[in-house]
Amino acid sequence: MYYKTMDYKKLFPFYDNNPGSVYLDTACMGLKPRKVIDSITRYYTHYSVCAGRAPYALSRELSDGIEESRSSVASLINARSRREIIFTRNTSESINILANIFPFKDRKRVIITEKEHNSNHCVWKKLEEEKRIKLTILDVNDDNTFNLQLFEDEMKKNDVALVSLVHISNLDGIENPIKDIAEITHRHNGLLLVDGAQSVPHARVNVQELGIDFFAFSMHKVYGPTGIGILYVRNEHFRDLALYNVGGDTIRNTYINKKTEYRSYPYRYEAGLQDFANIYACKSACEFVNEIGYEAMEERIEPLNCEFREFLRKFGEIQIIGDCDISCVKGITTFVIKKFTRLSEKNSTVGEILDRDHRIMLRTGFFCVNPFFDNRERKKLLNPAHYPPIRVSFGFYNDKSDLDILKNGLTEIIDSIKDWPVI
Numbered sequence: 001m002y003y004k005t006m007d008y009k010k011l012f013p014f015y016d017n018n019p020g021s022v023y024l025d026t027a028c029m030g031l032k033p034r035k036v037i038d039s040i041t042r043y044y045t046h047y048s049v050c051a052g053r054a055p056y057a058l059s060r061e062l063s064d065g066i067e068e069s070r071s072s073v074a075s076l077i078n079a080r081s082r083r084e085i086i087f088t089r090n091t092s093e094s095i096n097i098l099a100n101i102f103p104f105k106d107r108k109r110v111i112i113t114e115k116e117h118n119s120n121h122c123v124w125k126k127l128e129e130e131k132r133i134k135l136t137i138l139d140v141n142d143d144n145t146f147n148l149q150l151f152e153d154e155m156k157k158n159d160v161a162l163v164s165l166v167h168i169s170n171l172d173g174i175e176n177p178i179k180d181i182a183e184i185t186h187r188h189n190g191l192l193l194v195d196g197a198q199s200v201p202h203a204r205v206n207v208q209e210l211g212i213d214f215f216a217f218s219m220h221k222v223y224g225p226t227g228i229g230i231l232y233v234r235n236e237h238f239r240d241l242a243l244y245n246v247g248g249d250t251i252r253n254t255y256i257n258k259k260t261e262y263r264s265y266p267y268r269y270e271a272g273l274q275d276f277a278n279i280y281a282c283k284s285a286c287e288f289v290n291e292i293g294y295e296a297m298e299e300r301i302e303p304l305n306c307e308f309r310e311f312l313r314k315f316g317e318i319q320i321i322g323d324c325d326i327s328c329v330k331g332i333t334t335f336v337i338k339k340f341t342r343l344s345e346k347n348s349t350v351g352e353i354l355d356r357d358h359r360i361m362l363r364t365g366f367f368c369v370n371p372f373f374d375n376r377e378r379k380k381l382l383n384p385a386h387y388p389p390i391r392v393s394f395g396f397y398n399d400k401s402d403l404d405i406l407k408n409g410l411t412e413i414i415d416s417i418k419d420w421p422v423i
């Protein structure tokens with residue numbers, strides 16, 4: 001429907017209201033297309049009511065719309081049924097819910113890596129501190145790729161209940177070999193939770209083909225509405241999962257002297273009135289992604305990211321974090337300048353200067369992957385004197401002119417400190 005050469009920015013009202021801005025923070029949040037915004041508006045202007053059990057037609061029509069959104073999300077990741085989709089608030093909440101309903105019985109060990117987002121780190125640390133699980137945090141290879149051998153050696157101990165890994169990292173864009181990981185996990189009788197926060201925006205995820213048991217992501221990164229996360233649970237696992245939040249809409253009936261009767265899944269996990277406006281708009285977000293097409297999106301994003309990495313590699317004073325074979329990298333590049341990069345009397349950082357002088361919106365900091373930085377500093381593979389790290393993440397609305405502005409802005413900054421020592 002849309003073409004490679006198309007000015008995709010026209011589909012996003014953000015650019016009408018922020019002309020000249022160079023948005024390079026899509027790993028944090030995808031911009032919202034008009035189609036999704038219209039859908040949210042339609043909820044408020046046309047429906048405004050609750051979905052669920054009301055007898056009036058408008059509410060029933062909205063209920064259908066909510067279930068159509070559930071079906072669209074299920075199709076997007078090739079789940080077998082819409083009933084495998086639980087609506088949550090975001091990836092973090094999806095992982096927290098799963099961690100709290102997962103049946104840790106004979107096996108208590110969970111495996112993650114040092115490169116997980118805090119959303120897939122803190123909850124396991126918390127359960128470990130509460131002595132509910134045993135946690136193993138694996139290092140990744142020095143080039144940031146997944147260490148399959150180390151993983152398999154751990155799995156051979158045959159005591160792992162759950163493996164919980166990022167699919168595509170928000171630090172370096174590197175994709176983990178999930179199909180191989182799933183195969184090894186299942187061979188040793190474990191189950192696999194995948195954090196897909198960065199994969200659904202970049203690639204067609206097929207949870208069945210990849211062999212994923214549980215999958216978490218956020219619609220706000222897939223050019224969809226804010227406030228909606230997804231927890232996919234493979235059908236057959238539901239029967240073993242505990243309850244979590246309970247109350248309105250999770251029940252069939254409640255009694256004074258008898259046990260509560262709960263609804264079936266996924267509804268028993270969606271307590272209380274939901275964020276109907278944003279759930280309703282998920283259908284439009286999925287349609288939008290399908291209309292553009294993952295191939296077309298990556299045809300735009302990948303060359304930009306490749307060219308940017310090539311540009312950075314020309315500077316001896318720049319260290320790309322996770323500088324590996326570009327074929328496994330999606331749309332994200334993080335780097336440090338090996339100098340003191342507090343650049344002015346006012347201690348402006350590179351990110352602040354790029355915003356002030358060129359309206360470039362990118363990120364500096366630790367991108368919620370603090371354990372990775374902690375480990376790398378200890379191994380002397382990163383030097384805190386070079387911080388803050390700088391992250392550029394592309395969306396398919398970015399184009400060559402965005403990249404040129406970024407390259408010019410960075411060249412100006414690097415030139416301005418060319419006499420400073422590399423440390």
Ligand SMILES: Cc1ncc(COP(=O)(O)O)c(C=O)c1O
Nearest residue numbers: 090091092117119170197198218
């Ligand atoms: C890989 C990864 N996991 C988890 C999250 C957390 O997502 P949310 O803030 O929507 O819960 C993010 C957000 O940046 C992410 O990139």
